[in-house]
Amino acid sequence: MMPSRRQKTTARKHRSLREFFAIPATRTTIVLLVGAVILCVLMTVAIAPKRYNLRVGEISYTTITATKDVVDEVSTARQREEAASKVEPSYVFNESVTTEVLQNLEAVLGQVNSVQQYGRTILEQQHPGDPQAQQAYQFNEAELNYAKGQLTQLTLAGYQMQTLLHATNQQMLDMSEDLTAAVENIMNTTIREGYTSETIQYLQQIVGYKTEIDLLQNVVTPILRKVMQPNMLIDKTATEALREEARKTVEPVIYKQGQNIVLARERVTYNQLEMLRSLGLLDNDNVDIMMYVSAIAMVLVAIGILLLVLHLFCPEVLRQPYRMLIIMLALCITLGISVLAKLINVYLMPTLLCVMMLTSLLGPKEGMAACLSMTVIVGTLATGSESTFSAQTVNIILTTLIGGMAALMIVRHKPNRQQILLCGIITAVVNAALILVVGFMTNTSLHDVAADAIWSGAAAAGAAILTIALDPLVEAMFNLASPSKLMELSNPNHPLLRRLLIEASGTYHHSIIVANLAEAAAESVHANQLLARAGAYFHDIGKLKRPLYFKENQLGDNPHEHTNPYVSAAIVTAHTRDGLVLAQQYRLPAEIQSIITEHHGDTPVMYFYHKATQQAGDAAVDVADFRYDGHRPQTKEAAIIMLADTVEAAVRSMSNPTPQAIEEFIHKLVRGKLDDGQLNEAPLTLLDVERICQAFATVLKGVFHERIEYPSISPAAAARVNAAAAASEENHNESRVEAAKLRRADTEEPAAAQPAAPAAAKPAAPAAQAAANAAAVGAAVAKPAAGAQPVGAVKPAAPVVQPVAAPAEKPAASAAQPAAPVAQPVAAPAEKPAAPVAQPAAAPAAAQPAAAPAEKPAAPVAQPAVSAEKPAAPAAQPAAASAEKPAAPIAQPAAAPAEKPAAPAAQPTAAPAEKPAAPVAQPAAPVAQPAAAPAPKAEQPDTEKIEAPQGEDHED
Template identity: 30%
Template sequence: MAPANHFRIKMRTFLVRYVADWGIIAIVGIILYVLMIGSVLPKNPDVRLHEISSVDIQSPIDAVDTQATELKKQEAIGSTPSAYIYNKNLGLMQVEKVGDLFDTITAVKKQQKITANSSQDELNVAISKINDGLSAAPDSKIPDETLKTLLTAPDRNFQIAEDITSTSIYEAMSGKVGWNDLERVQNKAAASLPSSVLNDSMRNALTVVLRDYITANYTFDATATKRNKQEAANSVDNVTIHQGEVIVRKGELVTSDMIRQLKLVGLLDEHFNMIPFIGLFIFTAFITLVFWFEYNRFKARHEKYSLKYLYIYALVFIGTAVIIKICSYLRLTQVSGLSNIIPIALAPLLIRMLLSERMAVVSGVLLSLIGSVIFGISAKAAIFDAPMAIYMLFSALAGALVLRKRQVRPKFFQTGGIVALVNILIHLSLLMFQNAPFSLVGTGMSLIFAFLSGFLSVILANGLMPLFETGFRILSPIRLIELSNPSQPLLRKILIEAPGTYHHSVMVANLAERACEAIGANGLLARVAAYYHDIGKTKRPKFFVENQLDGINPHEKISPQLSRTIIFSHPYDGADILRQHHMPKEIIDIAEQHHGTTILRYFYVKAQELSDQPVPESEFRYPGPKVQTKEGAVVELADSIEAAVRSMKKPTPVKVQNLVKSIFNDRLSDGQFDDCDVTLKELKIVEKSIDETLRGVYHSRIEYPKDLKVKKVSEK
């Protein structure tokens, strides 16, 4: 049976520590995913081509309009002028070419001895030789009739024709001559040939030569033109439809181009797209992972792990996320700024009081990110609502950081006022950032709702705290303060039935609280636990010396063994009484453990004296258990020291110091602190703290004379 029981215990521990943990984390992730899934669901607007739109339709994303970009590039290419090259030396080159023509004709004419009377065959041979000589310049082709006219011209006329031709070509090509202007320039040059020195046949021949040698010197540059047009196209920026940009305005006629843009940004996409859902899954997984990390960090810093802390954390976190979701629908009311009333500071306030400050800050950041997605859904313009995220972030941080270290309950005016002020300032700054127009009604209402958000968060936090404390049995500072109230039934029971025990408990509480604060433990818990640690004495108050006001000690009439049984029972009777009144477990544990396994020395020695046989020491030791926490260790020490000092007849600072040191050494050597994580250094600090406190209580006093004799002044 033992191995089976051991296996069941291990399985139960495994289920609690791992399966339960991961189950809650998975539930948190699933709920968050469901709350934010609206951000990736298709938001297809109800629009039809050539109909009037009833709403403004905005782009949910940034998208590049490739078709509009391409049209813009074509416009840039079309508006870029062609590139041309101006060859100002081309005129001189053409003059040289025409000079080569006349030189070739002159050389052939001399070689063939051509005259005006030469036969046709001789002329044909000469023309053939001229063409052979001009074959090096394939771009020029002079007709045979023109060559014949030049060959048969008299030398003087030929020379004049050469000079006139060269001059006409040079003058015609001295400026920019494009292909469009070429014919006009050629005709002008031909018309300028002087008829006084040239006959008609020579003028016709020179006209042909001019038309052949006058060419364009301002020509199209294809390479440069292509390069310029490409640069113009590359300089065109992409036409982008920005997130939040209005594609279709209310009251406009829906055109085909608008339909194309709506399809481009995915508003009319009829195909199911998994990518946004995967993106939301990764985002939710990141939020859940940080949530899990912070909880594990909190769990590692607590000695006794309890799954209830995860329940509290998850419940507050998810509850606030649901509140954010509900408040996002307030925008549908069209009331200006109504969504600013969202009590986002509620979660940080509750987590700060119930768990830790760090978890409150991290939770505020995570909830702001979640809220930005949720409010982005209602905005219908973007996946994230950045202004709302900033507003919620600072409001949540104010809720997490506004409580002071020792403040146990958020004060209505103080805490609510600070959060409200932060909300107002952040909302104003966001309006200024966005250069939004201010209006008395709209802006005023937004600020009023932001102001109310702070106080609403405090009201909800104060209202929900008792529910968490009762439902999860949380020992919060508020609960401890309530338990320390003297009007509590159990404290009144001690005061009435065991007044000596009550005053002893008050002294122990003072010693324990200060000592715990000195080592960083929970001083408030130690004080309240000290109030209740001897509640078991109310069952038989007269058997405890502090309650024997009449001087009668019932232990003198009974055996040491019976006295031992009565004394031993008070920690466990007290624990039973506390359980019956549903007191916190931490206080019950300290009441049950505050004597550990110490020996009841007085009755042990008495039993030894009355017995003929040796009495085992174990019979006069408390059954335990030993203290498990630092607060329990401090209460145990304060209890035993206060009782010992109270029994001293004339306590002095030196006597008190020696007694404190003796009890500390005795408890330490007896191993009473072996089951808790208190260190020797901390015990030394506790010893010093208790010693200093007791010195303040039992300080030296002036001894006044009993009889004060006053001399009477005689009257004269």
């Protein structure tokens, strides 16, 4: 059944979505968004305050403290109004008020006088000439109403009108004059607004001296209240400005963070409720949106810092979603644990956890980015819902930033568990020191500062413990190529490397050298050295499937000689796919799997391509059939291993690997990879490529250094060595006996003028007597100097063939000897030099007497002198010994020091005689070996041509 159009459209959409989400940038963006949301949620949860259901007058069963600094608005407003009310008003003088007051007074007095005249007329009509009857008369309602109608500018009550109507003309005249004068005088002064009543009272006192009391109270006072006005008016604008300034000077009533607002078992007041409402601590109340917006903004700033640092120092992380996922996971874990730890103590937050984790899992650059980002996050978390930047926040920021950098420097070199634990201890000390320094500047309580320092140190140590616990989980979850994992994979005991060593030893050793090359090159271009080494170890594990099809593992026939070149190319190119299968089977990190598939890129196997071309004749051969099917290197490490693999295999085939030839060959090989485009997708510059070439050259010059040619031993020389070894043991024992006798002689006769008599030495062979007789042929020698002591060896000297000539009072002339070992004796020193006498060679084990030391050493001869303090250069024959100064070293080895036995001696050391005999010529044995038989010619040594054995590696 054919799919419908809708099904095709749906499938096309699904395919487009899969392709979209397969883009690394898309997945990285999704990881960032999800991580940002999680961080924002954790932050808002951490700073969200607890809410309460309270009303005015209710009893609170919990002591409620301020989550941040809050202003008591009610108390503050009351105090500000009090301050404003205490401000004196600002006045403005109004000159027109005086004229207006006097005019009004004149008009009122005119109407009052008219009304008084009306009353006087009625009284005269009713009771003419009777003052008492007039005074007792009560005006009726009609009369009063008429009188009130005459007073349009003044309103008087009935009893006041009665007083005015009963007033006499003289009273009215006196009142008018006094009142007018008083008002005029007072208006020439200042009357402030608001002080009119005080002015009226003052005028009443002035006028009251001459005015009847009833008239004063009922007529004068209403007139004053009507006409009096202040001439100093309040300037409302200026006064309000002064009052506003006064309000501003009042500090707000603030409850600090942590201060109790409502105490348990107390009634809630209006002021307290308003403060709780402003803090957002009441149920069904508005949420403090700005607090949460600010927290989210700080989280976004932290993520921005993270991305900026990653872009500047390790931009490849932005193209690897799983690495970004690990970074965001570490940040979320750190923030989540910090939120819980803050409930106990704010200094217990393990802010260094993400730094330690990312440095040990990914590297120091990622750790540095996390350190800066976490500093912003925990700074916001420590501030929380506070409105002030407290010393506590400073402490948290400093410990996170400085402690994080210290952890970064400690963990980055050795990201193992021991180093992480050490990092926890060191950062704990650093954090505690920072808390103490800041605390002593801002806090006077030693107990509080010490407690904060202990909490901060515990947080750093806890971060290290959590890192040790979480790192293996993250590594296993993401199959991560962390530094510790790479160090673990670099262990030669890894199962794959053990298999490689046993089943494909040539490939194993090739991988070791490639690893050395890759690590040196990675260091030169600032790539991941651990990844380069581990990737080089495993890059050819695919050869385990068919090890004998690769040249380095072939000990006999080459199976490719009997195989079709197409098949051979398929077998060789398949080792990258086979290696990927093995890498997945052994759960190697993805980075190493990529190196396995990319270290050959899509290069062709030219050997089999040329072979196929030769076999095909004129037929065309497609080079694509001989190419590897892997991707070209995408990382620095993969590109480095590709070049190292090519260089190591090619340089090994050089016939004459001189330093200059190696360097030129490396550049040629690398240039070929560049020309083929294999490095086009790797993040390498031409300068990086040049540095890689130099690093390769440095390593390979050390691998292919020159070596000296070691000698081979002929059968005759081997026989002499064996004979000397057998004789040395016996000579060693006899020398020890001889030395003991000489020490006893030295003890018994310390001041003797002549040396002690020689002790009889057991001859090692019958030729010892013949050697003693031959010594008498030499020139006569003088007695040794007074006080001279015989020399006795504590242990046998170095292997010698010739005895040491006895020194005399005067040094003998040196006998001419060649530098090479010859069978010539050293002339015995005497008063006059004796000519050397050639003697037949003594038997190999013949014992020869040793001469006593003289005051001065013999003159330099062809053989080096024997020193009792310091051995000279190795020689085949020893010369005369000096008690004061050894002779200069020459081409022949000297005897070893007398205190320590050296190589086996061919001759035992004879005891010193009173008169030493002349030396007997002895043939020289190579490397201190005695001759098997007397040499036919004393002047020629018994040596053979030396050649190094073939097929062996010799050390320098």
